[in-house]
Amino acid sequence: MKTETGNTLVVGIGSPRGDDQAGWLIADRLAADCELANVVVKRAASPVHLLDWLDRVERLVICDACHGLGRVGEVAHWRWPDGEFLNMTWSGTHDLSLPTVLQLAERLGRLPPSVVVWAIEAATDVSTTTISAAVEAALPDWIEAVTNHLHQETTCTNGPW
């Protein structure tokens, strides 16, 4: 059953370092392959960039690497404000981690009604510009899971709002 039509923003958060690229890789794939209406896909280098894009968004889907799930390549998702999500370690600079940015948006009345965070466990080595074999192997399933989630939650017509 599809939810009512609304504007959906998908943001892949990442950096060029190691498995922290995962958020960008999924954003690039979704932007290329996902033919869903009212869905806009963006890359962010920091969670703080989300704050620029929340106007008129009804559903926010965030894809990011994290630590705390366990095995590298393991995938999970949470609907805000799930407490377990806050127990993970997220990227984010300036003391503006992903949970903090979402809390800030909520405090300022800017957070969309629906926020879902999709995460993939990253390797800790960020001294390289290549992703780990485990994350590379897990990417297709992660992309498929997020795509299916988007299909379930949005209608299927094309074009940005």
Next chain:
Amino acid sequence: MTERTIKVEALTRVEGEGGLYVRLRDEAVEEIRLEIFEPPRLFEALLRGRALEDVPDITARICGICPVAYQMSSVHALEAALGMHITPEIRRLRRLLYCGEWIESHALHVYLLNAPDFLGFESGLEMAERFPDEVNRGLRMKKHGNELLEVLGGRAIHPINVAVGGFYRSPRRDDLRRLIPNFEWCLQAAVETTRWVAQFDFPDFTCDYQLVSLSHDDEYPMNEGHLATSDGEAIEVEDYESEFEEVQVEHSTAFHSLRTKTGSPYLLGPLARVGLNLDRLSPTARQVADEVGIDWPCFNPFQSIVARGLELIHAFEEALDILRQYQPARPPRVEYAPVAGQGCAATEAPRGLLYHRYSVDAEGKVREAKIVPPTSQNQPQIEADLRRWVPRVLSEDEATTARQCENLVRCYDPCISCSTHFLRVQIDRSM
């Protein structure tokens, strides 16, 4: 005789990861180290063998907060290597792009990183509870700065429209002019911001800086000019590497930069730029600079937040001027043929002077690259300032001391992720 050390494991509200270690003997500072824990940056090596056209996009990834700065320094340095010149229209568009980056960086820093310190909050999140209108004002300015980067740069995060010789395409006039109403709002917001932060309670902490920034006869410096210092020097950019030397230090994966002649540190960034170029600020920025009751040049790092406010005003005012007069640059990019050569350039990133040098071969491939970010240049000065600051704020409560140290470090808006070619405050009190 007692020794103690104070450590801040991770500096908060700074870009990247850094730590601070302080060792005290009988309450006197014996050692201070600003420790950088970021993995070493490999970009200088990564660029070797790459086509020069790839350099702007690759260097943009060095920093998620100031990609434009890396792109600007890289294209100007490569154009110098190729012996080419851009048109006035392209030059104006590059300044417009830089305005966008200064806006989004300074707005973020002022509202979410630095202002909380002066108002007694632990974080921007806490501050937003009491000052939601102010935080929303800052976020709106940041948002519109990023919109400019999207329209002109093709993307706010790691713009893709910057090319050696100009831009891949000129934005449509309507797309840029559509920004004008919001920028007019933002100009007033920037004035309110500067007046607001100028009222903060600033510690009386004056430092004996040598201020260093670009300076230009006709404009507030961004992309071009010579290097000016508060000692009255005028240094050609081509002489940068003989006048400023990089030194490796054990406790940091970032190099430190010092004046070659004296071995002394120096200060880059908004405080230096405003101090050395006050009369070239935009009219409204100049007026507010006179109004806020600070004697410029200012040597109090805590008042950098006011300098950032003035630069927000300037960036919005200059951007409006360019937007109102904008005609698409035709062509958007100056053509060139690859020739072997070497060139360098310095541009003013939000945090200060960013220097690039490239050697390219006749096939248009990079043979060598050198990138000197502003934060690594500021690092020795930050440590020197902390050596004077710690005795003033030392207390039995280490958490309070650590926080005071962090407050000072945040005034420099250090971008640690950029500054390694690889802030945890640790206060060591051994008894």
